[in-house]
Amino acid sequence: AQSVTQLDSQVPVFEEAPVELRCNYSSSVSVYLFWYVQYPNQGLQLLLKYLSGSTLVESINGFEAEFNKSQTSFHLRKPSVHISDTAEYFCAVSFSGNTGKLIFGQGTTLQVKP
């Protein structure tokens, strides 16, 4: 079965501390991996994605994620968070053969405290 699991529903962290949001998937076919962020009362914005090639991908605002095929994971990390990073983060997977369809994890609320 094809599924996506985000292991933490909420992650509280202090400003300037590092953070890791975990994402695991289950699939028997090739996958394309995404992290989206959702601010209150807004739609989803793409943070970063992995299609192929280097397993480490970075975003313009300091987030990075590493694709680990053996562990079927795509964890999101940031070495130093800001108050403005407070939002809900969704891991999403597109499975080969299903163009246009994203399967999302349940989401992780990142709460950055001063």
Next chain:
Amino acid sequence: KAGVTQTPRYLIKTRGQQVTLSCSPISGHRSVSWYQQTPGQGLQFLFEYFSETQRNKGNFPGRFSGRQFSNSRSEMNVSTLELGDSALYLCASSFGDREGETQYFGPGTRLLVL
């Protein structure tokens, strides 16, 4: 380039009524995907249209339907509304002709069923 737009942004209906939501994709995009977001079930894929044809479908009852016009604009319809249909409905667009493409999301339509 204008982003994905959705109308209306907010909607209140009563049980048994029907509703139509509209989505205008980014210019040049031919794929439109629809998702339902609820606190309990998270983000769930409804269906995807590409060049006026439904190409992918999620596990929703037949009360949920959609269509796409020749200009790639898409509508989704929910008939015989139930309380559980209260949700944020998001649409996303992409070029749709390659696997792993980024989907760009609109701000959503928040539907409340009373």
